Amino acid sequence: MASFDDRKREVLEGLASDAKDKSRAGGVDAPIASLINRINLHPQYFTTSSCSGRISIFSESAPDDGAKNVECYTGKKTSKKKGGDWVYVSHDPGLESEVLKCVQEYITTMEDGLLVFRYEPFILAVECRTPAAAQTLVQCAVSAGFRESGISGMGKRNIVGVRCSIRLEVPIVLAGNMLVTEDYLRFLTALANRKMELNRQRTDTFSVKFMDQIASPELQKLSEFKCAMSRQEPSSELPPSELSLYNESEEVSYASGNQDQAEKNFAIDKESKKKLSALKGRQLRLLARLNTFEDQRLLSTGAISAGKTEQNARSSRKDGSVCSSVHAVKDLTTQAKTTSSVYGANSKSDSASLQSDNGSRDTEARLSASNGRRKSDGCSLSAAHLEVRGEPIERLHCWSHSAVQIEINGHHSLLLYGGFGGPDRHARLGNSMVLDCVTGELKCYETSHAPQPRMSHVAVVVSQSMVVIGGRHDPSTCLGDVCVLDLKTSSWHFPEVTGSHFLPRHRHAAARVGDNIYVFGGMNQDSVLGDFYVLNTSSWKWNCVNSRGDTPAPRYSHSLAAIGQKLYLFGGRDAKISYGDLHVFCLETNTWTEQKGLGELSIPRFSHSMTAIDKWLVILGGCPITHHGTDLLFFNVDEMISQRVPLTQASLDVLLVRHTATLLGTRLVVVGGGAACFAFGAKFNVPFLVDLVPYLNRNTSAILTDGVAGFYSTREESSIDRDSSMKGGPSDEFEKRAWILKLDRNNAKTGKDALKQLEWLDQTRKPKVLDGGLHVAFPITEDAALYLQEPGSKGTSLPTRKGLNMESSQKVISNLIASGGEVVEMQLALDTRRPISPSVTLEAGVVKLLQEAGLPQDLIEELPKKWERLGDMAILPAGSLTSSHWRSIGPGLWSFIASSLGSRRIARQAPVAATKTRDSKLQVLYGEDGWVEHRENGILYCFDATKCMFSSGNVSEKLRMASMKCAGETVVDLFAGIGYYTLPFLLKGGAKLVYTCEWNPNAILALRHNLLVNGVESRCVVLEGDNRVTAPKGVAHRVCLGLLPSSEGSWGVAIEALSSSFRPEGGILHVHENVKDSNEKEWLDYLVSALVKLSSGLGRDWDIKVFHLERVKWYAPHIRHIVADVHLSQR
Structure with missing residues (x-):
């Protein structure tokens, strides 16, 4: 052999x-x-x-x-x-x-x-x-x-x-x-x-x-070999025309080559070293020639004198790196081009040289004339270096790190974690640093049980914790773990995350909305990902987001930000191309929409930063590098227009690639970033600040300020005030200035409750979200503003309100003050909204349609007074709009009804078929099909509403099943349907395993889909067919019998699922039935006696008791849907 x-x-x-x-x-x-x-x-x-x-x-x-x-x-x-x-x-x-x-x-x-x-x-x-x-x-x-x-x-x-x-x-x-x-x-x-x-x-x-x-270790050495060659973190951020950078996509793949060849490649011979040295020499000589050429070309522009001064200043710096001179030359070139564009080219050759700058310059010229770009209004923003003290600034020399906002001793600070770089030998970092952005103090943040070093991860703050997801530990190890740093105890812990399988990845993007963290794309070991997940930080469960619409292509090094109930995904790169597209994801409909005609925003870029503030996305840097590399790009998500704003700082010598830009109040704090070059080593950036207030105040109705914790007042004049005074007064949308209490979003609920109790909340104006969701502005009364600014002074005595005595008022105010914030006088829109019932809007609009069509007005009686909603579908009661007259109005009728009810599709209810599978007979009146995605109790149910029934009246029972303490239990669901009770058992109850029985093929299709999209398919066994044949025996701790009008035909099956020599202790049955309200006691007695008889027939002498009766809903007049919870135990 x-x-x-x-x-x-x-x-x-x-x-x-x-x-x-x-x-x-x-x-x-x-x-x-x-x-x-x-x-x-x-x-x-x-x-x-x-x-x-x-x-x-x-x-x-x-x-x-x-x-x-x-x-x-x-x-x-x-x-x-x-x-x-x-x-x-x-x-x-x-x-x-x-x-x-x-x-x-x-x-x-x-x-x-x-x-x-x-x-x-x-x-x-x-x-x-x-x-x-x-x-x-x-x-x-x-x-x-x-x-x-x-x-x-x-x-x-x-x-x-x-x-x-x-x-x-x-x-x-x-x-x-x-x-x-x-x-x-x-x-x-x-x-x-x-x-x-x-x-x-x-x-x-x-x-x-x-x-x-x-x-095996032999395979791991393949990637370590190339990493050792570079002695830097590999980077693919700069195009070949800028610098010769190591291409990360060329890292060794385990799937190519053979073992013998791999072993031969472990050593670098002397010839290879000579070639590397020769390459470095050629690059240095090429750079010298470039310097000479640029000097000669710039003489004609009049910019060489100023440029030489700047270049000499840079060459005298301590680092003296060749890389600095590279950027000095680029800055000179930029100055020359700017000068020429202002004063005009002196000759045709000059004009031609300017036009051939690079491909992106022509692109920008074309885009500037499009509708998607707002012309510059002369506004510019200043960038100021952040003077760092304490720890050496070299500790901030890193890229592909994370930075989140925290507050320490009343100061806005940055918590930085991971990345690549460091003060000595560059490597992947696993330490944490705190940068106080008020004092500039940099300190080490000591933690316990820190995870392994990593880069290209994501980090977000949830409550009092920083959550880190994924990253890369070394060229051969991508990470898919979730690490949580408790900011109160400074200790790391690693929750046991369940749900959908989340592939390890790096260079992905994440955004937080409430307790959920959304993650899109990234790079796996050998592939570019386009998947979309959400991590719930309350249950620590991954779910694959079942989205539709214009789904973004797989990508990495992109950005993701949240504003309200929408996520904005921009840019990125795959293996071949860079993207300049913007995709918007609506959390309410789970739909992606690609936005078109966005002006400068359409220029491709990756490894940039994108920060959300109020209604703007602020984009900075990225690849490919252009002469606008340090400009900010503001994109207004309401108007869908972009505007480029230059940064004014002559000494700003940065390479904005793989940096972080974090919003602290109204200041953008930029830390880290840079790139690695074979010939010239690594280029790291110094930290700097950008004050966004001048731009925001020119482009918003609210005056924003950069305050810190503690109450104090602010009053500023804005361009809106000047414009209003010139026109003779404020616009109709605004009245005089109003006082607002600006609170951190984490304290907004506490603060609002206190303001309501004290009757300090100004109900005539709208609250407003500020700073990209970081703060909430609550309108308050003038008495409240006076008291909070000068408590105890004349005219500001402690208020007493109905239901509050002096002592309780003081307690409420103490809670309010403890929440921090600031009192600001600003213009705030009046709350002119009045709640209008959708049925009123619907009736008014339909009356007008009937008049225009010349139809009888008594048809209005067929309009529904109530309706049910499943996902984006509104379901009208049976008998609604059944007259043939409605057809003469045309499709505009259904479009108007859908708009009035806030839905995309309209359907009409019909009785459930009197068949064994209880099929739905619902009729779609407006829309393409019947497939809906309905979220209830935090669980996603997807199904074809025209084929599968769904009772919203059972929501309380589904919630009750979700609250059952069945962790570690095996459950049998004999009538699973689309997963009505199976999903609550798995997602909320924590059941170890659920056996589901179902014989309706349409329901089975939806059930399998729902298990998959909710991430619990691995803990459920689907048994297709009649449960009297397919149900397991002797495995269950509890059995659900959710069939109406009666599940009696399967009571014996349920007992067999419990009855076994391995489970003599029995278990629990949840028995559903439609019972006349006057016959409840008789039915319960019959249930117990029938179960005793069935269990005796199986050789079990069990004690059977109904320990709870749940009245779910009225099914018909005097007919109630009830659920009996029955406990079966050994005598």
């Missing part, structure tokens, strides 16, 4: 050759080629067979004359195989049109035979050198979701089969006759596509876990 190494060599030679193998596909499937290569590079393993997963239609009995077989992605005929052949096969999601076409062609050309629709998941056979290696691989596969993986041939040939059970097989054609409808065939295709997506996620997870858990 050949040895393991001989067999592996033979397999690898076969994979390397161009000849086809014996499989039907003839070779390794493209989606898993990288994974196969990784495994075969490991000395303990080699693959013997594999399939990435496929959707196929298989002819099990092909006739002698053959069939017209279609390969879905090539259109080529496949060779006929023994036992049957493929009519259709795809390793990618299937197309319904292609599937139907192939089936129809088969029927027209074949007279007999059986056609079977299949979905087969990923399967892999791996031979292992030792039994121990085989066991390790099985553990890795099972943890990735391939729970049916196992070992065969132990002791001889250790073969591991990596597999799972998410398969599908349905006969669809027999003897030329269709066994299913075309609609059902489309449903099968959609179901198979969902299985394929789940299969892909598990395969990706297995690939990542294999590298994390099993990859």
